[in-house]
Structure formats: C-alpha cells, structure tokens
Amino acid sequence: MKTYVILFIFLQCLLQDLCSASDSFPRGVHIAFVGPSSIAISFYTRSDAPSALPWVLIAEQNYTGTTTKSVSRYHHDVIVSDLKAGESYEYEVGVGGSSVNGFSYSPIDISSSNFKVAFVGDMGVNNSAATISALMKKHSDYSWIHHVGDISYADDASVKIEPSSGSGYDEVYDLFQDSLQDITSSTPYMVSPGNHDVTCRVTSDLGCPKQQRNFSAFRQRWRMPSIESGASTVEHHNVWYSYRVGNVHFVSIDTESDFPNAPTKPTTKIGGGAGGGFGDQLSWLKSDLQAANSDPTIDYIVAMGHRVFYSSSLTDWPLNAVKHVSSAFEPIFKDFNVDLYICGHKHFYERGSPAYNNKPVERGLVQIVNGAAGCNEGVQGEGKGKGHHLIVKGNYEDTGYGELEVREGEMVWRYVLSEGGGVDDEVVIKSKRS
Ligand SMILES: *[C@@H]1O[C@H](CO)[C@@H](O)[C@H](O)[C@H]1NC(C)=O
Ligand SMILES: *[C@@H]1O[C@H](CO)[C@@H](O)[C@H](O)[C@H]1NC(C)=O
C-alpha cells in the first residue's frame, strides 16, 4: 500500500513540479512602505506554508505575519514597525523553521524633502536585463522604486510570446520577483496595476483558474498601503492608494477598473479578463487629493497609473480606452492641482507639454509615458496619432527608466538610459502650489 502512495507522489512530482514540495524557502523578498515608520516585508513560498507562520526577525524583534494562497504558491506579508530613519537593519525572513538571512534595510527619513525615486514601467522577465542591472548598481541612491503597471508579463506565457514559456504563470512571476530580490529586499518597491496584471491569460479568462483572475497575482504578491491610506478596508486591495514622502503626496491610481467605461469590467470577455468591483475609486481619489491640495505642507502632488492620457500612439484595447481613462481622471487631477502624472502602457518614452483636454495650457498637467523598462513585447516605435502636438521629447529606441529628484524647493524629472546610464531628458517640474 505504502509503495503505491510513494510511487503516486513520485509520478505527480515528475508531472507537476511537486518535487519542490519539500522546498519552502522564502523567495522574492520585497519591501513596501505602509506607514511613516512601518514597512511590509513580503515573500512567497512554493509549499508548506499554512502549517507555520511567516516571520521577520529585525532589530531583535520577531514579527509574525499573514499568508494568502494562490493555486500553488503561498504569499506572505509581515508588517514591521517603529523603524528609525538612518539606522541600518539586518533582517531574516522565515516560514516556520525554513528561513533566509542576510538582508538589510536602511529606512529613509520620510519627513525629508531631499530624495530620489526611480520609476519603471512595463517591465517583464525578458529584455529587462539592462534596466535591472542599472537598478542593481544604483538602487541605494533611490529611496524607493515605483513600477507603473505591467509587472512580469507572466500572462503572455499563455500565448507563448513569453520566451520563458514552458513555464506557467506563477513560474514566470516567480522569476520576475526572484530576479529583483537583491534590489527589492533593501529598496521599497511600489506597484500600480496595468492591463497585464488583470488575469493569467492576456487573451481572456478562458483556461485561467479562478484563483488567478481579477488582479489576484497583483493583489497577493504585493502589499500596498491601501488600508493605511483610507483607500479600502479590504486586505490586499492594492489597486489604488496614496503615500506621502517629505513635501510630496504620491497617489497611485487604477486605470484598469472601477470608473465609468473602465477597460476591465465584471463582464469583460476578450483582450483581458473580468475584474473590478473594488470600490468607488473616483470618490476616494477626490477626497484624497482634496486633502493633499489643501495641506500647506505639501508642495507637489505626483500621480502614478498605467494608461496614458496623451501619446503619439492612441491605438488601444479596448477601443476608446484612452478617452475613457482621461475623461475619468484628468478633470480630477486638474481640480486638485496634480503636478505630474507618470504612466506607461506604451513601450517608449514621451514627455508631454503641460496640457489639459488635448491642448497645451500653461498650468496644465505634465504627463510622462515611461513604459520602456523592457519586456518581451519590445520597445515600440513612434505613433502617428493625434497626440503628437503635445509631445516635447520622445525616445523610441532605448530601454530606460525615470528618476525623480526632490530637493529643497525643487523637483526634477530625468529619463535615464538603462544602457550606459546617460540622461536623455531632464526637466524641472513646477509646483502648482507656488
Ligand atoms: C519567530 O516566531 C515564529 C513564530 O512563533 C517561530 O516559528 C520562529 O522560529 C521565530 N524565529 C526566531 C528566529 O526565533
Ligand atoms: C526570456 O526570459 C527567460 C527567463 O529568464 C529566459 O529563460 C529566456 O531565455 C528569455 N528569452 C530571451 C529571448 O531572452
């Protein structure tokens, strides 16, 4: 009898990658801001989690956390609090008796108005080596990194345009988080949802298990401060939230669901999956921005999201997505004086002149398309759309990422080439509050 059981497990092992059932090491360790002196430390394990609590040992304290399960992964989050800026902390992460140590983190002074942030967009496991190695070298200069959607491109594995295919959805996403661990275990990594973050198949929900639909991987693998910023009471909401660093209010929006005519709806059948129903995003956004705009200690408001309002390339799926996204968000950004909108979706770099409603206007919103960090779909050529007259700088050849520097009284945006590190664009962003 026993022999049969062992033989059965062995066959399953060969067939389904269950051989790793004995491997419960924490992987893909990453940090996110959740409060002025707190961070979430998150990681995944391939097996063995529910019988044991995830934990983080830091500053001689053992913090325990929570676990969610997807099809074949356990995702863990441990909230660590009372960290002091300027200190350097070593930490160890574990699940039960299985642990990894040697990580370190030095919290930034969240009240300082001198810092640099990196922005990446549309970054997958392929064609991203130059960007990832640039960030490996430079991440300690950045107080954190924000990814404006389309994370890993694991959903492309289903249509075999992901060259790591042969691997499934979770395996590709694992590779992505593993390859960033040396960066994300010491530099916080914040994320906004993109169209590739909706479901496990880029084509549709068809053939995608229920547990991998409706932004599940995006919500389980990351832990953003949605609860802490009053955006939701739901654990792992993640899809919209805000955070403050120094004199800047940062707000992350969901351009995929939960506004009128959003690209992803509960009824979406093709070109993505069904999703949304996380709450009233626009009401939250208005109240969040209203508070930031009337706070005299805030000098700048920066918004991050995935889809563009303006671009040389306006072709999109679903048709008219650009119009629906800009009509939902742009008037709110105008009403509450948002200074800068950083997005991606188009796999190139474009900086727009200050604009509103497709026209250049003096105190308009500066929009930056920063979607060329590198992915299997490649860097995209210049489009021939109507948005041309608004573009003041474009790059349609190189992979790159954005750098935002805030120094006493000034904010500077740069576009940095991943190969060679040259600065391809630089502009001072004017505050609408001065
Ligand atoms: C931290 O606490 C967890 C849960 O009680 C425990 O399993 C783990 O061994 C502890 N870690 C250390 C290093 O003491
Ligand atoms: C895509 O990425 C995977 C995972 O790193 C790798 O195995 C594969 O060789 C890559 N393909 C190309 C064409 O770079």
Ligand SMILES: *[C@@H]1O[C@H](CO)[C@@H](O)[C@H](O)[C@H]1NC(C)=O
């Ligand atoms: C997606 O998840 C949210 C939160 O759990 C839920 O309210 C919503 O109904 C789900 N949407 C779909 C299309 O399943």
